[in-house]
Amino acid sequence: MSLRFIIIIGVLILAEYYSAIAVRSALRSLPAPWKTSLMTLYIVMTVLAWLGFVLFRQINWAAIPHLLRNIYIAFVLGFIIGKVLVLIVMFIDDVRRLFVWLFTLLVPSAKSNHPGGEGGISRSTFLLRLALLLGGASVAGFVSGVSNRYKYHVRRVKLKFDNLPTAFKGIKIVQLSDIHTGSFDNHNAVAHGIAEAMNEKADIIFFTGDLVNNHAWEVDEKYKHIFSQLKAPLGVYSILGNHDYGDYTQWPSKEDKAQNLQNLKNIHKEMGWQLLANEHTIIQKGEDKLAIIGVENWSAKLSFTRYGNMRKAYDGLERQNIPVKILLSHDPSHWDAEVRPQYPDVQLTLSGHTHGMQFGIESKWLNWSPVKYVYPQWAGLYQQSEQYLYVNRGFGFLGYPGRLGILPEITVFELA
Numbered sequence: 001m002s003l004r005f006i007i008i009i010g011v012l013i014l015a016e017y018y019s020a021i022a023v024r025s026a027l028r029s030l031p032a033p034w035k036t037s038l039m040t041l042y043i044v045m046t047v048l049a050w051l052g053f054v055l056f057r058q059i060n061w062a063a064i065p066h067l068l069r070n071i072y073i074a075f076v077l078g079f080i081i082g083k084v085l086v087l088i089v090m091f092i093d094d095v096r097r098l099f100v101w102l103f104t105l106l107v108p109s110a111k112s113n114h115p116g117g118e119g120g121i122s123r124s125t126f127l128l129r130l131a132l133l134l135g136g137a138s139v140a141g142f143v144s145g146v147s148n149r150y151k152y153h154v155r156r157v158k159l160k161f162d163n164l165p166t167a168f169k170g171i172k173i174v175q176l177s178d179i180h181t182g183s184f185d186n187h188n189a190v191a192h193g194i195a196e197a198m199n200e201k202a203d204i205i206f207f208t209g210d211l212v213n214n215h216a217w218e219v220d221e222k223y224k225h226i227f228s229q230l231k232a233p234l235g236v237y238s239i240l241g242n243h244d245y246g247d248y249t250q251w252p253s254k255e256d257k258a259q260n261l262q263n264l265k266n267i268h269k270e271m272g273w274q275l276l277a278n279e280h281t282i283i284q285k286g287e288d289k290l291a292i293i294g295v296e297n298w299s300a301k302l303s304f305t306r307y308g309n310m311r312k313a314y315d316g317l318e319r320q321n322i323p324v325k326i327l328l329s330h331d332p333s334h335w336d337a338e339v340r341p342q343y344p345d346v347q348l349t350l351s352g353h354t355h356g357m358q359f360g361i362e363s364k365w366l367n368w369s370p371v372k373y374v375y376p377q378w379a380g381l382y383q384q385s386e387q388y389l390y391v392n393r394g395f396g397f398l399g400y401p402g403r404l405g406i407l408p409e410i411t412v413f414e415l416a
Contacts (some may be wrong), residue, residue, distance in 0.1 A: 014088040016046070022086050022131050024245060032074065045079065052076035061344045066185040070146045070401040074332030078142030082135035086370045089131035090189055091122055145359075146402035149397050150189035152196050153407040157381055161347055161416045163323040165288030172234070173413040174202035174321070177330075177352025178241065178394035181223050182213035193395060198229060204283070205232045207273065208352045208392060209241025209297065214249040216263035223382060228271040234283050238273040239294040240264075241330040241353065242304050245396075278309040280317060291317055291325040293346065300333035301374075310338055326350065332377045335389045348388045354378045355394040356406035369406060379406070 007291055023042050027035045052059070052075055061069055072094075115135040121305040174197050184190050197205070207230075212218040219227070238338050244264055268275040276294020285288045298308025308329065317325065325346045327339060332351040356362075356379040360369025371378045392410040 011084065011087070014091075015080075015083040016088040018131075019083040019135065020088045022090060022128055025128055026132055031356075036225065037411070047101060048072075049076045049079040053080060061410070070149075070185075071143060073399075073401055074142040074146050075139060078139035081142070082138030085138055086131040086146070089127050089134060093127040096123065100244040116276035140406050142359075142400070142402065145400075145402035148403040148407060149401055150193065151403070151407050152193040152395070152410055154196065154414045155412045156414070157312070157390065158414045159414060160349065161324055163292070164415055165285075167285035167288035167322060168290050168324070169416055171203040171234075171415050172200065173204045173206060173415070174200050174204045174412040175208060175350050175390070175392050176230075176395045177208040177350075177355045177392035178210040178355055178396055178398075179207070179227075180210055180213050180243070180394075180398045182215065182218035183397050184223070184284070185401075187222045187226065190219040190223065191229075193408070193410070194226050194229050194302065198231070199231075200410070200412050202232050202412070204292075205230050206238040206292075206350055207236070207327055208328050208350050209239050210243045210352065210396075211241075212264065212392075213237075213243055213398060214246050216260050216267060219264075219267050223268060224271060226272075231272065236271075236273045237294060237328065237329060238268050238275050238282070238291055239328045240275070240277065240296050240307070242297045242299070245297070245305070245307065247305060276305075276313070278313045280313055282320075282322065284291075289320075289322045291320075291322045293325060294328045297330050298334045298338070299331040300337035301331075304331065308334070310343065312335075314343060324348075331392045332375055332389060334385075335377065335382075340384055340387055344385075344387065347386060348390070350390050350392070351366075351377075352392045352394055354391060355398065358394075358397055358400050358402065358406055359404045360406045362405060 014352055015256050018358050024039070027038055030038070052072060061073075064072070082266055112415045176197060218262070246257050246260050251260070265275055265277075274281065276292065277296055278294070282290055282294040283292060293310075295313045296307035298305065298306050298310065325348075327343075327346045327349040329335070329339065329349055329351055331353045332349075335349050335351070339346055354371050354375050357371035360371070360379075361367070362379075367380070369378060377391055379391050382391070390411065390413075392411050393406055394412070396409050397403065398406070
């Protein structure tokens with residue numbers, strides 16, 4: 001049992017303890033029948049949330065009606081995260097109480113000036129109400145976020161490269177990433193998103209990995225038809241993401257797993273996508289050339305299997321005079337770990353993977369998601385010297401069937 005796991009369990013236990021105290025305190029002034037009924041409801045909700053959390057992998061989610069499944073998963077996440085927020089606020093209050101108590105021991109005359117006197121509520125009461133408000137807002141937010149799962153947001157990025165060949169100036173690129181077909185429950189909504197991408201009339205389309213959650217069969221004939229609508233004059237190019245290899249499910253044999261991957265590769269081809277598996281291709285307009293490099297999944301995080309081979313994908317380009325090279329690499333941690341230090345002539349890397357955690361805040365004043373503590377480059381455009389990285393927030397969703405603050409993305413680049 002790892003230390004990280006023990007810490008997480010400890011935090012969750014404390015969150016339950018503080019949440020129970022907060023709810024019990026809030027119900028204290030109610031008549032006995034109301035107090036008993038609401039406390040019973042709270043306990044039932046807690047049990048339901050923990051059943052979904054602990055048995056997540058054992059539950060046959062496909063057998064549950066989509067709407068009920070989505071609301072339940074959102075409730076579980078919102079309820080547990082809400083309790084962690086309660087823990088944070090209540091713990092702060094306990095630390096404050098400790099310092100007040102120590103101060104009154106050292107300065108006895110300060111007892112008469114104890115906080116929370118006449119004229120308003122005490123700090124503890126305020127923090128208790130704040131904790132319950134944050135907990136309730138978490139549940140409401142995650143449940144309401146289910147309605148955002150198909151609200152595609154088009155983000156436009158202009159990039160200037162001094163050495164971009166004349167023939168490629170002004171070309172338009174559309175990037176999609178992290179489709180996760182197995183999570184979808186609405187063919188029409190997905191088709192609308194693909195239509196939005198096609199309305200951009202891109203010269204090139206890139207898909208940067210995770211077409212499925214685990215299985216090639218997730219791309220049924222309807223979805224295959226929808227995704228095959230992606231067309232561009234200079235081609236549609238794709239790579240594999242960490243979920244495409246089937247590493248997160250049980251297989252009867254190694255052969256079955258290998259066949260699943262081959263089936264998925266065949267689907268890319270059937271849809272008219274050119275899959276780049278540790279290889280590159282050259283796009284030519286007249287005498288001008290643009291290099292597209294595609295690597296299989298490569299992560300700096302050791303918890304992910306590395307299938308990518310940048311050396312193999314790049315091999316041969318050093319002997320060609322191609323001024324601009326675009327890399328498709330699913331995991332953005334690849335950029336800092338290998339691309340920037342070893343391949344300074346790769347001007348643009350396009351990634352996905354993080355989904356922006358499907359939860360966060362993006363505004364003029366604040367861009368934040370918990371995923372930033374794992375992936376420093378977690379969403380949007382990043383630059384170091386003459387090299388750029390763009391992290392797409394994902395077209396689909398995984399786990400949480402919604403988006404809270406981080407909408408699904410269609411990225412449109414214009415090169416100059």
